[in-house]
Amino acid sequence: MLKNKKVLLAISGGIAAYKSAELVRRLIEQGAKVQVVMTQGAQAFITPLTLQALSGRPVRDSLLDSTAEAAMGHIELARWADLILIAPATADVIAKLVAGIADDLLTTLCLASTAPLAIAPAMNQQMWQARATRDNIHTLKARGVAIWGPACGEQACGEIGPGRMLEPVQLCDQVCQQLTLKSDFAGKVVLITAGPTRENIDPVRYLSNYSSGKMGYALAEMARRRGAKVILVSGPVRLAAPAGVTVLSVESALQMRDAVMAHVKEADIMIGAAAVADFRPEHCEGQKIKKGAATSMQLHLVKNPDIIAEASTHPQRPFTVGFAAETHNQEEYANKKLIEKELDMIAMNDVSRKDIGFNSDENSLRVLWREGEAVIEKASKLIVADQLLNEIKDHYEAKSKN
Structure with missing residues (x-):
C-alpha cells in the first residue's frame, strides 16, 4: 500500500x-x-x-x-x-x-x-x-x-x-x-454485515460465537474512506461506529436478515462478514430457566435463514461477497459455499489460528471466485480490508461491463 x-x-x-x-x-x-x-x-x-x-x-x-x-x-x-x-x-x-x-x-x-x-x-x-x-x-x-x-x-x-x-x-x-486515500467507490452503496448474532434461550442466556466484528468494521471504515455510502448491519460488538457509516444494530439472525433485506435493493455491493448463528432455539422462555435438580437439559434448535444466500438470489441482487470462517478443510467448504449460495466471491479465513482468528487485530484471507483466486497476506484488518476491496472493485467492474 x-x-x-x-x-x-x-x-x-x-x-x-x-x-x-x-x-x-x-x-x-x-x-x-x-x-x-x-x-x-x-x-x-x-x-x-x-x-x-x-x-x-x-x-x-x-x-x-x-x-x-x-x-x-x-x-x-x-x-x-x-x-x-x-x-x-x-x-x-x-x-x-x-x-x-x-x-x-x-x-x-x-x-x-x-x-x-x-x-x-x-x-x-x-x-x-x-x-x-x-x-x-x-x-x-x-x-x-x-x-x-x-x-x-x-x-x-x-x-x-x-x-x-x-x-x-x-x-x-x-x-x-x-x-493512499482513494475515491474509487464514490457513488456506490455498500451493504456490510458484521459481528456475531445472539440467539436467546431465556431472558439471561443466549447462543453466540466468538466473532468480534473487527473485520466487518474494518471493511466499513475502508469502504467509506474510498467514497462509498456504507450501511453496516452489526450484531452486538464492543466497537465504536465508524464515522460517516450508517450503523443498524441488531441482536439475532432474524433481525439481521430483516435489516439486510430492507436495504439489499439499494446496494451495489454486499459483503457478508458477520458470523451469523446457523441455528436458534425453537422457543425462547419468557423467564429465566431454573436449574433445579436437573442434571441435563435439552434444547431444540431450528435453522436460521441463510442471509447471504437470500441476498445473492434477490431479483435486484447486488454484487455479493461472502465469508467462510473455517477451522478445517477450508478450501473445500469455501468453494461449496461459493457455488451453493450463488456468490460472486468468497473470502476464506482460518479461524483456528490464534494470530488471525476471532478477536485478533490481524487477518489473512484467501479470496475465491469461479475463475480463480487471490491471497491477501497477513496484515492488520484495515489493510486486509483495503486489499479485499481492491479485489471486489476489479471484479465488480468487470461484471458490470458484461
Missing part, C-alpha cells in the same frame, strides 16, 4: 521509542521508504544502529550535517518526505511545535517542510491531561496536524490512563490511510 511513499519517522525522547523499531518494520513491509530522525533524548532509549538496520538508511540526528545537501539536513529532509510522523511525540516536542521553536533537527525540519505532519503523543497520563498539553493539542489540530492517539492503558510509570502511544500496527494503518 505504501510502495515508493517516503515516510520521515521522527523519534523523540520517551520510553515508547522502543516501539518505533517495530513501526519501521511495519512501514517497510508496506513498501515505504523510511528515514529515521532522532533527538538526543530518543537515543537514550533506543540506539540509532537498530533503526538503521531496520530502515536500511543512516539515522539522522544533526541539524548541520556535512553529508547532507549543502550541509543543511533539515532542508534536504523537508523536501524529501511525503509524510512526517513524530512517534513518540513527547509533551516537550508538542510544546515546541506550537511555539515554533527550532533548536534541533526534528523541530527545524517540521518548520521547513510542507509535507503533512502527524504526531503520536506518548506521555504520563497526568501530563496528557494537563491544561497546557490540551491547549497545545487543540492548537496543532487547528493548524491541520493529524493527532493519532493516544491510547488508554497501563503506563511505564505504573499509572493507568490516557497517554500510551498507539501500537505500531495502528500507526502503520494510519500512515496507509493518510497516503
Whole structure:
C-alpha cells in the first residue's frame, strides 16, 4: 500500500521509542521508504544502529550535517518526505511545535517542510491531561496536524490512563490511510454485515460465537474512506461506529436478515462478514430457566435463514461477497459455499489460528471466485480490508461491463 511513499519517522525522547523499531518494520513491509530522525533524548532509549538496520538508511540526528545537501539536513529532509510522523511525540516536542521553536533537527525540519505532519503523543497520563498539553493539542489540530492517539492503558510509570502511544500496527494503518486515500467507490452503496448474532434461550442466556466484528468494521471504515455510502448491519460488538457509516444494530439472525433485506435493493455491493448463528432455539422462555435438580437439559434448535444466500438470489441482487470462517478443510467448504449460495466471491479465513482468528487485530484471507483466486497476506484488518476491496472493485467492474 505504501510502495515508493517516503515516510520521515521522527523519534523523540520517551520510553515508547522502543516501539518505533517495530513501526519501521511495519512501514517497510508496506513498501515505504523510511528515514529515521532522532533527538538526543530518543537515543537514550533506543540506539540509532537498530533503526538503521531496520530502515536500511543512516539515522539522522544533526541539524548541520556535512553529508547532507549543502550541509543543511533539515532542508534536504523537508523536501524529501511525503509524510512526517513524530512517534513518540513527547509533551516537550508538542510544546515546541506550537511555539515554533527550532533548536534541533526534528523541530527545524517540521518548520521547513510542507509535507503533512502527524504526531503520536506518548506521555504520563497526568501530563496528557494537563491544561497546557490540551491547549497545545487543540492548537496543532487547528493548524491541520493529524493527532493519532493516544491510547488508554497501563503506563511505564505504573499509572493507568490516557497517554500510551498507539501500537505500531495502528500507526502503520494510519500512515496507509493518510497516503493512499482513494475515491474509487464514490457513488456506490455498500451493504456490510458484521459481528456475531445472539440467539436467546431465556431472558439471561443466549447462543453466540466468538466473532468480534473487527473485520466487518474494518471493511466499513475502508469502504467509506474510498467514497462509498456504507450501511453496516452489526450484531452486538464492543466497537465504536465508524464515522460517516450508517450503523443498524441488531441482536439475532432474524433481525439481521430483516435489516439486510430492507436495504439489499439499494446496494451495489454486499459483503457478508458477520458470523451469523446457523441455528436458534425453537422457543425462547419468557423467564429465566431454573436449574433445579436437573442434571441435563435439552434444547431444540431450528435453522436460521441463510442471509447471504437470500441476498445473492434477490431479483435486484447486488454484487455479493461472502465469508467462510473455517477451522478445517477450508478450501473445500469455501468453494461449496461459493457455488451453493450463488456468490460472486468468497473470502476464506482460518479461524483456528490464534494470530488471525476471532478477536485478533490481524487477518489473512484467501479470496475465491469461479475463475480463480487471490491471497491477501497477513496484515492488520484495515489493510486486509483495503486489499479485499481492491479485489471486489476489479471484479465488480468487470461484471458490470458484461
